[in-house]
Amino acid sequence: MASLKALRARITSVKSTRKITQAMKMVAAAKLRRAQMAAEAARPYAERMERMLASLGASVAGSPDAPKLLVGTGADKVHLLVVVTGDRGLAGAFNTNVSRFARTKIRELEAAGKTVKVLSVGRKGATFLKREYGSRIVGEISFQGKKRVDFSDAQAIATRVTEMLEAGEFDVCTLIYNRFRSVISQVPSAQQMIPATLPEGNAAASTGPQALYEYEPSEEEILATLLPQNLAIQMYRAILENQAGFFGSQMTAMDNATRNAGEMINKLTLNYNRTRQANITSELIEIISGAEAV
């Protein structure tokens, strides 16, 4: 049985661990709220962008000189996966889930004979994938040390992807990130970005009143600026959702850790008291039997 001193030391250490996890939980909760607000604030722009893209895309998609961003290169050989993960750990299975999802995707694609390239956004995903697929990683982006990620960061990534497309470095681009379903549930999901998937129901829209838009300047020119912007906004949304999900997951993980620490403390305290009583009892027995012997 452990000595009283050792038990006391353990209790203190678990107590301070509980304090830390509790503080982390609170910080995560505060950051989660901010991240959620940022994600919600970005939604109107994305929605309207989608609406415009639907009407524009429908009128241009058929033409042979439609931009590459919309229709792709026509081939399906080289896949670029943009994997968005958190920069930090201590968030339960958050990073592992999305990295595993990416790994499965890479395996599937390679089994189908495609070439895979990975652009990792966030430190944790890069370290996970490097072990097995280090040679496929073409770039790593991390926001570590940044207070908040704004649109220009997402735009920089989008520009990089566009440049890679223009240089013919890939044919299909897919975004892999943790979709934020709720605070306690984040779903790893894949979204194809290039060739762009036009929003549902655009076939109906092209015959509807939307097709009557006038364009200034021409459709092609608008589309040429709209598409990179759309790429950036999708990237931005993924990053924001990733962040909100990360803090949600971290909050849950830290809540669990706090609860576990509490249980541990109870168990240790019980053990400590038992040991203490046993010590007293044995001391008493010694004294009594000593007195009897006299």
Place this chain on the structure above:
Amino acid sequence: MATFQLELVSPEKLLLSRAVEMAVLPAAEGEMGVLPGHAPMIVTLRGGVIAVTEGGQITERLFVAGGFAEVTPDRCTVLADEATPVGQLSKAAAEARVREAEAAYAAAANDTPEKRDAVMAKLLAARVAVTVAEAA
């Protein structure tokens, strides 16, 4: 007077959403006034000022650094890359941006025409920001 719904959104937030009488947009091919019942249009915007008219007076002036606008008879949606109320523009910050854009333009001398155009548009937008900040 009749009104229409004006919505101004940037990637970071919804800046404005209310019924107004008229809005003047800095479209790529010249200023464009939008009144209720305007023909459906999609236009690109250059750097400039959106002037909002309510009750016969200009009530709000916002600087945008470029973007898109979708106009329908009863609605006008502006997707701005970046939007700031004119009163909040700082001249020093705008001038810093002009210098930055000038440097970027000089650096882009050997790039493709499309890229040079994009950098040029940024430079022009920054210059407009300086003029607007001075006037405010």
